[in-house]
Amino acid sequence: xxxxxxxxxxxxxxxxxxITIDSPPVNALSSHVxxxxxxxxxxxxxxxxxxxxxIICAGRTFIAGADISEFGGAQKGASLFDAQExxxxxxxxxxxxxxxxxxxxxxxxxxxxxxxxxxxxxxxxLPEVNLxxxxxxxxxxxxxxxxxxxxxxxxxxxxAQIGTKEALASGLIEEVVDDLRAGAIAFAQKVVxxxxxxxxIRDNDEKLKSARENASLFSDFRAKNARKFRGFxxxxxxxxxIEAAVNLPFDEGIKVEREEFGKLMTGVQSAAQRYFFFAxxxxxxxxxxxxDTPKRDIKSVGIIxxxxxxxxxxxxxxxxxxxxTLVEVKADALERGLGIIRKNYENTAKKGRITExxxxxxxxxxxxxxxxxxxxxxxxxxxxxxxxxxxxxDIFKRLDDTLKPGAILASNTSALDLNExxxxxxxxxxxxxxxxxxxxxxxxxxxxxxxxKTGKDVIATSMALGKKIGKAPVLSGVCPGFIxxxxxxxRQAQAQKMIMQGPLPQxxxxxLTNFGFPMGPFQMxxxxxxxxxxxxxxSNGETLRDVLCERDRRGQKTGKGYYDYDENRKPIPSDEVAxxxxxxxxxSNLPQVTLTEEEILKRLLYPMVNEAAKILQEGIAxxxxxxxxxxxxxxxxxxxWGGPCFWADVxxxxxxxxxxxxxxxxxxxxWEPADLLKDLAAKGQGFKDFAAG
Ligand code: 3HC
Ligand code: NAI
Numbered sequence: 001x002x003x004x005x006x007x008x009x010x011x012x013x014x015x016x017x018x019i020t021i022d023s024p025p026v027n028a029l030s031s032h033v034x035x036x037x038x039x040x041x042x043x044x045x046x047x048x049x050x051x052x053x054x055i056i057c058a059g060r061t062f063i064a065g066a067d068i069s070e071f072g073g074a075q076k077g078a079s080l081f082d083a084q085e086x087x088x089x090x091x092x093x094x095x096x097x098x099x100x101x102x103x104x105x106x107x108x109x110x111x112x113x114x115x116x117x118x119x120x121x122x123x124x125x126l127p128e129v130n131l132x133x134x135x136x137x138x139x140x141x142x143x144x145x146x147x148x149x150x151x152x153x154x155x156x157x158x159x160a161q162i163g164t165k166e167a168l169a170s171g172l173i174e175e176v177v178d179d180l181r182a183g184a185i186a187f188a189q190k191v192v193x194x195x196x197x198x199x200x201i202r203d204n205d206e207k208l209k210s211a212r213e214n215a216s217l218f219s220d221f222r223a224k225n226a227r228k229f230r231g232f233x234x235x236x237x238x239x240x241x242i243e244a245a246v247n248l249p250f251d252e253g254i255k256v257e258r259e260e261f262g263k264l265m266t267g268v269q270s271a272a273q274r275y276f277f278f279a280x281x282x283x284x285x286x287x288x289x290x291x292d293t294p295k296r297d298i299k300s301v302g303i304i305x306x307x308x309x310x311x312x313x314x315x316x317x318x319x320x321x322x323x324x325t326l327v328e329v330k331a332d333a334l335e336r337g338l339g340i341i342r343k344n345y346e347n348t349a350k351k352g353r354i355t356e357x358x359x360x361x362x363x364x365x366x367x368x369x370x371x372x373x374x375x376x377x378x379x380x381x382x383x384x385x386x387x388x389x390x391x392x393x394d395i396f397k398r399l400d401d402t403l404k405p406g407a408i409l410a411s412n413t414s415a416l417d418l419n420e421x422x423x424x425x426x427x428x429x430x431x432x433x434x435x436x437x438x439x440x441x442x443x444x445x446x447x448x449x450x451x452x453k454t455g456k457d458v459i460a461t462s463m464a465l466g467k468k469i470g471k472a473p474v475l476s477g478v479c480p481g482f483i484x485x486x487x488x489x490x491r492q493a494q495a496q497k498m499i500m501q502g503p504l505p506q507x508x509x510x511x512l513t514n515f516g517f518p519m520g521p522f523q524m525x526x527x528x529x530x531x532x533x534x535x536x537x538x539s540n541g542e543t544l545r546d547v548l549c550e551r552d553r554r555g556q557k558t559g560k561g562y563y564d565y566d567e568n569r570k571p572i573p574s575d576e577v578a579x580x581x582x583x584x585x586x587x588s589n590l591p592q593v594t595l596t597e598e599e600i601l602k603r604l605l606y607p608m609v610n611e612a613a614k615i616l617q618e619g620i621a622x623x624x625x626x627x628x629x630x631x632x633x634x635x636x637x638x639x640x641w642g643g644p645c646f647w648a649d650v651x652x653x654x655x656x657x658x659x660x661x662x663x664x665x666x667x668x669x670x671w672e673p674a675d676l677l678k679d680l681a682a683k684g685q686g687f688k689d690f691a692a693g
Contacts, residue, residue, distance in 0.1 A: 002043070008036020010043045015051040016188045017044035017092075018181075026064035027057045029105045031077040033067075037109070038078035041086035041094075052093045052188035055113060056181060061100025062122070063109055068131065068274055071265070080105060080137045088112040093191045093198055097184030098122045098173070101161065108137035111146070114198045116173040117187050118164050119180050124172060125161035129234045131277060132270030132640060136261035140241035141253040142201045146172050149211035152242050153221050157235040202250045211246045218243055231516045232640055233269050237261075268650060272642035276632060279625035279643070283474045284463060286622065287692075293460035296406060302327060302378035304395060306337025306368065309412055310384035312440025315341055316469040318365040319441075326368045327375060334368045341366060344441060376402050380465070382434055384412040392416060393424045400425035408458055410434040411449075415481045418451045428453035432462050435482060436471075437634045445634035446471035447482050472633045477620040484630045486615060487644070490607040493670075495521040499544075500585045501593050503600055505562040506573040511600040516638025523571060526561035530554050547580050591667070603663075606656055606671075609648040613674035616690060624687035649686035657681040 001011040007023035007030070019040035021027050037055070044053045057063060066080070087094050087109065096102075096110035098118035103125050110116050118124075126135045126143060134140055135156065144152035147162075147170045154160060167173045177183025211217050218239060222229075229235040237260040244256035264270050285291075301317045302325045303310045314324045328334035345359040354362075375381050381403060383395050392411060399409050409431045411421055422431035433449025446466040450459055459475065466473030476482040481489055495508050499522075509520025519527070530545055531554045539546045548554070548561065553576075555561035556569060563571035585592065595603070612627045621627050628643020641647045648656055657678055663671035673681075680686060 004039035004043060005036030006032040008033060008040055010040045012047060012049055013185055014189065015049060015192070016185045017047060017050035017053045018185070019044070019053065019055045020058060021055070021063065022058035024059050026061050027059060027106070028064055028067040029080060029109070030067040030070060031075070033063070034080055034083050035077040037083035038086055041083070041090060044092060045086075045090060050092060051192045052095065053090065054095045054097050054181075054184045054188050055087070055109070056097040056184060057099070062096070062098040062102045063106030064101055065104025065106050065127070066137075068277060071274060072271075080109075084109060084112040084137060088200055088202070090114075090198075093188065093196065095184050095188045095191070097177075097180050098124075099180050101125065103161075104128050104135060104139075105137050108135055108139040108142070111139065111142040111201055114200070115187065115191060117175045117177050117180075117184050118167065118173045119178070119183075120164050120176050122164055122167075122173075123161040124163075124167050125159060126156050127159035127161075129157055129238055130159045130273065132232070132234045132267070132273035133264050134234060134238045134241055134257065134261055136257065136265070138202075138254060138257070140238065140257045141245045141250055144211075144242050144245040145201050145205055145207055146170060148207045149217065149242055149246050152245075153218075153239065156238040156242065157225065157229070205245075205250075208246050231638055233267060234264055234273075237264055269640040272640050272646055272650075275625070275642050275646055276628065276639055279629050280472055282623065283472065283626050283629050284467070286459065286463070286475055289456045289459050289463075294457050295461040295464055296379065296408065296457060298322065298379045298408070298461065298465055300325070300378045300380075302375040302381035303384060304372075304375075304381065305384040305386075306334055307384065308438060309436060309440050310382075311337045311341045311344075312438070312442075313382055313384060313412065313434075313436050314366050315344065315362070315441040316436075316471070318362040320469055321365065323365045324367070325374055325378065326366060327372060328368065328370060331370060334370065338366065338368050372398060373402060375399070377404055378407060380408040380410060382410040382412055387414060387416065389416055389420065392421050396421050396431070397424050400427060406430075408432060408461065410462070412436055415485055417480075418449050418478045419453075422451045422453060429455040430458060432458050433476075433478075433482070434462060434466075435476075435484075437484075443634065444470075444472045445484070445630060446473045447476045447484060447630065447634070448473050449476050449478060449482055451478055472629055474626050474629050475622060476626075476630075477618070479615070479618065479620050483615055483621050483627055484634045486620075487608045487611045487627070487631065488635065490611045491604050492521055494603050494607050496544075497590065498595075498600065498603055499581055500588045501590050501595075502585070503595055504573065504578055504581065506571075507595075507597070507600060508604070511597045512604065514597065515601055515605075516641060518636045522562040526555040526563055526565075526571070528555065529557055530561050544580065544584050547584075548577070551576075551580075553577070602659060605644065605647070606660055606663075608644050609656055610660060610671075610674050610677060612644050612648075612687075613676040613680075616687075616692070617674060617676040619692065622692060624690050645687035649688055653677060653686045654681040654684065 001009050004010045009020045011018050021033055023033050044050045094113040095115045096113040099122050101123045102110050107124055126139050128135050164176050241257045241260055244253040300323050303314050304327045306326045306328045314326055317324045348354050349356055349359050385391055411433050418433045422428035431451055432454050435447035437443035437445045448462045463473045505522035509523050512520040531549050534549045539550055541547050552558050553560045559565050562577055564574045615621050624645035628645050631637035631643050632639050637643055657673045660671050660673040
């Protein structure tokens, strides 16, 4: 065995040159891996004893793509194209031996090999779109030639992976082998023995014929996915490249790919999306809770309250095979809760995402009870009853009396003081906040709220469990609203204030949706219902909400709220609402202003950035990127803007501070910039330079 680079070895076995990449954690195409591939191919060609070549990886996966952390830096060593050319133009057959996930540049390397074999569990994908990119190493031209344009469109604009069954059917792989190394070597020998032709994917465009004959393929695809792709640059660039694959010769298509890749790579969207990839992973790292912190075993879960949140939370656990016991106070509430869970699963089955058998399997894991004592032996209990401190304290006292030692006691409270809740128990170290977002079975975010006394093992267990159930867990300290809602309160306050100053709900919502949010605060309010927490008997027209609810404008459910709605639930700006707002505005002492969309946006987003800074200076969030993960996954901040802290750095923290100071002079202390923000601005820095003190 010879080392051909820092992470790549070359050996010869029975006439087969084996290039082995061993670059943990995921064998990404760092400079030394590219060098190794290039040098390994040179060694294989130079050695007369070598009749064929196998490229294989050690560790958990085949090459998972380009090394994202190298992007933006100066290129060192062999380029990926050098390595690919050496493989594709080799006079000796090259076999890629795949396990784990062949992703991005990894799959693109495999597509330059003459043959591919894989073990049954292998998966294949071009996920660059999720990083705001497109496959930039020939993948846009080669994948459609293997799987056809339709399938390539689906895979490349969604990042979806396929398994070996589909890969085998399309010809992406030639064989499934049991033992990867031995199977790949045997396959390479067989290819030589049979004298098989060295097929290059680039030379065969048979599979593109049907796309050439389907004039509306691309326009239909664009129209069908317009909503999904809204705001993102990368999906369209991927589509353009597949169109080029269909309509142009290979080398011309590659030119289009290079040009489009270059544009994306230097743009802010991809910078934001690449930042977000690492942000999500960074959030798992908690400085004082090391990776090897012991975790508790969670084999059974109890949930108290089978309402909107409790039901959704239960589904998360059943989905990964963990049995759940749901406790309610009344039989009808329990029945309703279980009924909604079943309906949700059945709807998923109707869409073909799970089978009917899976519906039954998952329902069988969820049992309902009215007996609190049924929670006694559970490893984790999550409370999801009404947002009332008294009620929650009562429940936690009972949990303390009922649960076995070592159980974790969690609350799903959205804003209450977790320390106060924990204080009624004799075991505050076992108490933690697990703040799910609605709908809890869908939303990725999980705020893990650490009380003053929460044990490190409880934090480590909760973070790992969050990941296991498919969430993006982010650690927060205790404060009203934690990270996400505390920032939301600021935006809400400004939105409510602003409509008293001239702009209308549609102006405020429009500024946010044009920025990339799925909806604005007034659309959201109409969806949730304006009457949540509204009391008809006590309503006396004192607030805008009172008046709207009194006029039965209680949101989408009454056909009107801040907006009127047509039969397709399309919001239409309402003259009636505008008039009611004008009346209130006249009575308020607020200055009336005419604002452009940009100014509206500033008044909504700058207070959020400011609050994020306060949250960081208080140590509630560990790092700016954690705030960003919360806002992207919990509230629909557009991923291509990275999150409020990333965005603030793009705008410039100094510029934001200057504008906040102007607004503070005009409209008062609420606009006063946070100390951290002022400090960063004074040093000419941004959130990226923040180091927790
Ligand atoms: N570059 C650099 N680091 C990477 C990486 C990559 N492509 N992929 C993963 N890593 C790092 C992660 O940051 C993480 O580091 P950490 O332990 O310090 O936090 C570590 O590898 C393990 O990653 P995960 O925690 O995500 O491990 P999983 O086992 O859950 O998932 C995976 C493995 C499926 C490979 C997942 O990491 C993944 O999806 N990676 C990204 C794949 C990708 O996007 N590839 C395309 C890259 S762009 C490209 O190839 C351009 C080309 O067309 C030119
Ligand atoms: P909900 O009103 O839909 O459900 C609460 C359920 O708790 C009801 O079914 C009720 O019967 C049950 N319940 C009340 N007292 C009980 C008791 N003593 N024992 C057992 N069950 C009892 O409320 P929702 O929306 O599910 O909220 C629950 C918690 O989740 C609250 O703390 C809320 O702040 C929080 N939350 C809510 C979100 C949302 O969007 N609805 C988002 C995130 C958190």
